[in-house]
Amino acid sequence: MGGSDDEVPRNRRAQTEVYGEPLNDLLVRCAGALGLTQGRLANLLGVSAPMLSQLINGHRVKLGNPAAALRLQHMRDLLIDVETGRTAVPEALDQLERNRTADVFTMTTQQDVGGVVREIQEVFRATASAPEFLAAADRLALDHPQIAELLRAYGASRTADAVQHYRRSRSVGR
Known part of the structure; x- marks a missing residue:
């Protein structure tokens, strides 16, 4: 490729x-x-192998396809979940495969919810450890079961479980 040093x-x-x-x-x-x-990364993102190579090697700045950019963001979020132990590799790969074939609007909705939940979990996890949240939830369970469920979902659960809690909570509040 031509270009300056x-x-x-x-x-x-x-x-x-x-x-x-x-x-x-x-x-x-x-x-x-x-x-x-x-090659599999390129396939999951929905881009050609040469395009991915240009991005990796710094010959291109960004993905031009908005769906591929959303898939990359979701891949990054899943990577964080795998690195922190919130998601197992096979589960992450299943989600990436579903996103590869998903309608962009469905994927965008899933990404928005997942991103919101991960941000909530990050706040919880910056505050205390999972065992601390579980202990607090056990103490509150009898008198305040919904608060206990909240502590378990965002302070100690896997992201997929917290997403389910989030969706249930949002549908109840409507």
Whole structure:
């Protein structure tokens, strides 16, 4: 590829602005944690292998396809869940496969809920450990069962379970 010598560092800085880190770093982590080849990563994102290679090597800044960009965000979120033990690798791979074939609107809705729930869990987990939330939930269960359920769902449960709690809570409040 033609271009100046500073093209790759400039593109990687731009990727960091868009994605939070250079895509090479993010995708290498995804491949390692999820046991994926570069070709399988491309397939799950819905892009060609050459396009993914250009992104990884810093010759392109971002994904042009909005659905692929959403899939990448979801892959990143699942990577965090796998790295923290909230989601098992097979479950993450199943979700990625469903997103690969999903309607973009369905995937967007799933992503929004998952992102919100992960943010809530991060706040809880920055406050106390899962065992502490479980102990507090046990103490409250008899007098305040809904609060106990909230502590268990966001303080100690896997993200998929917390998403179910979130959806149940939102449907009750409507």
